[in-house]
Amino acid sequence: MAEPATATQAAAPVVALLKDELDIVIPTIRNLDFLEMWRPFFQPYHLIIVQDGDPSKTIKVPEGFDYELYNRNDINRILGPKASCISFKDSACRCFGYMVSKKKYIFTIDDDCFVAKDPSGKAINALEQHIKNLLSPSTPFFFNTLYDPFREGANFVRGYPFSLREGVPTAASHGLWLNIPDYDAPTQLVKPLERNTRYVDVVLTIPKGTLFPMCGMNLAFNRELIGPAMYFGLMGDGQPIGRYDDMWAGWCTKVICDHLGLGVKTGLPYIFHSKASNPFVNLRKEYKGIYWQEEIIPFFQQAVLPKDCTTVQKCYIELAKQVKEKLSKVDPYFDNLADAMVTWIEAWDELNPTGPVPNGKAA
Numbered sequence: 001m002a003e004p005a006t007a008t009q010a011a012a013p014v015v016a017l018l019k020d021e022l023d024i025v026i027p028t029i030r031n032l033d034f035l036e037m038w039r040p041f042f043q044p045y046h047l048i049i050v051q052d053g054d055p056s057k058t059i060k061v062p063e064g065f066d067y068e069l070y071n072r073n074d075i076n077r078i079l080g081p082k083a084s085c086i087s088f089k090d091s092a093c094r095c096f097g098y099m100v101s102k103k104k105y106i107f108t109i110d111d112d113c114f115v116a117k118d119p120s121g122k123a124i125n126a127l128e129q130h131i132k133n134l135l136s137p138s139t140p141f142f143f144n145t146l147y148d149p150f151r152e153g154a155n156f157v158r159g160y161p162f163s164l165r166e167g168v169p170t171a172a173s174h175g176l177w178l179n180i181p182d183y184d185a186p187t188q189l190v191k192p193l194e195r196n197t198r199y200v201d202v203v204l205t206i207p208k209g210t211l212f213p214m215c216g217m218n219l220a221f222n223r224e225l226i227g228p229a230m231y232f233g234l235m236g237d238g239q240p241i242g243r244y245d246d247m248w249a250g251w252c253t254k255v256i257c258d259h260l261g262l263g264v265k266t267g268l269p270y271i272f273h274s275k276a277s278n279p280f281v282n283l284r285k286e287y288k289g290i291y292w293q294e295e296i297i298p299f300f301q302q303a304v305l306p307k308d309c310t311t312v313q314k315c316y317i318e319l320a321k322q323v324k325e326k327l328s329k330v331d332p333y334f335d336n337l338a339d340a341m342v343t344w345i346e347a348w349d350e351l352n353p354t355g356p357v358p359n360g361k362a363a
């Protein structure tokens with residue numbers, strides 16, 4: 001049975017790569033005691049805490065962490081009417097943290113994800129591995145059978161085209177979970193005791209043209225390359241669906257990465273997912289998504305973005321247009337989601353002006 005590392009095991013001081021270029025985004029409805037075990041790895045970094053649920057509740061953060069915290073009142077104050085695109089009472093609210101960040105990289109983690117141990121018993125610095133994944137190229141155009149050629153002790157194998165060996169920039173790094181696997185409710189219900197104890201020492205680029213189920217609990221990405229695509233949709237309170245926030249973001253992200261020639265990796269690092277959410281509550285949140293996705297997936301598989309979509313924002317707005325055209329027939333929800341996708345980009349661009357701002361000063 002996999003066990004989490006203890007705080008002391010993770011106590012060795014580490015070099016904090018990208019210390020001033022990376023924010024850690026945590027969606028939460030509870031006190032963040034879990035940060036204590038992550039302290040050696042996370043303390044050098046700035047945290048963006050997105051407090052969901054009742055804004056009058058106080059979220060306790062352990063001493064010594066540098067953080068900014070946003071609750072629903074803050075989101076409404078900052079975004080005004082555009083706050084309607086940020087979910088309430090769902091972990092999807094985390095994407096607000098991506099929008100307000102000013103850093104190049106984001107790592108997002110759930111508050112029930114603990115430090116895992118590798119097979120040697122060593123505490124895993126998940127953040128360090130994500131950074132390695134993001135800073136080394138991806139290989140989406142041709143599969144390398146020795147997996148990530150940029151990892152120590154690996155390389156491109158014979159027959160791998162030299163013209164492709166430079167790889168492409170990595171936009172996202174998708175980590176995995178020991179202990180409680182990220183199963184959907186039906187699977188969770190039939191296998192309530194199943195625990196993931198398999199530590200697979202691999203990092204893979206997800207090939208171009210292949211979608212994947214992106215889980216948001218242990219995820220890092222290059223915000224400058226793909227940030228605007230990481231919208232976690234309309235979930236939770238007042239919405240007919242939940243627990244498809246990260247999936248939606250992952251499908252949009254992968255289609256846009258494929259179009260722009262960017263890479264997405266999955267595999268290491270592992271975290272220790274400490275608790276299973278209620279499968280019956282999850283079933284109620286997921287059930288529409290379970291049959292809707294039989295139409296959503298072909299939509300993304302067949303989505304074509306025009307050549308003039310040269311930025312993530314343009315790609316995303318085009319995707320929103322196609323969602324409205326092709327998925328609204330599945331359910332009126334997608335009409336609202338398409339509108340919310342546009343609102344998200346408008347809000348993103350408002351908070352992250354790239355060109356000269358109205359008063360003529362550079363952004």
Ligand SMILES: O=c1ccn([C@@H]2O[C@H](COP(=O)(O)OP(=O)(O)O[C@H]3O[C@@H](CO)[C@H](O)[C@H]3O)[C@@H](O)[C@H]2O)c(=O)[nH]1
Binds near residue numbers: 028089217244
């Ligand atoms: O209303 C809520 C509920 C929870 N949160 C915070 O979100 C994360 C995840 O919560 P939890 O661990 O309870 O849920 P999981 O089912 O394990 O979440 C995974 O499934 C996906 C659901 O969308 C998601 O990608 C994964 O995170 C915790 O930090 C809670 O505090 C919340 O903000 N609002």
Ligand SMILES: [Mn+2]
Binds near residue numbers: 110112217275276277
């Ligand atoms: Mn969880």
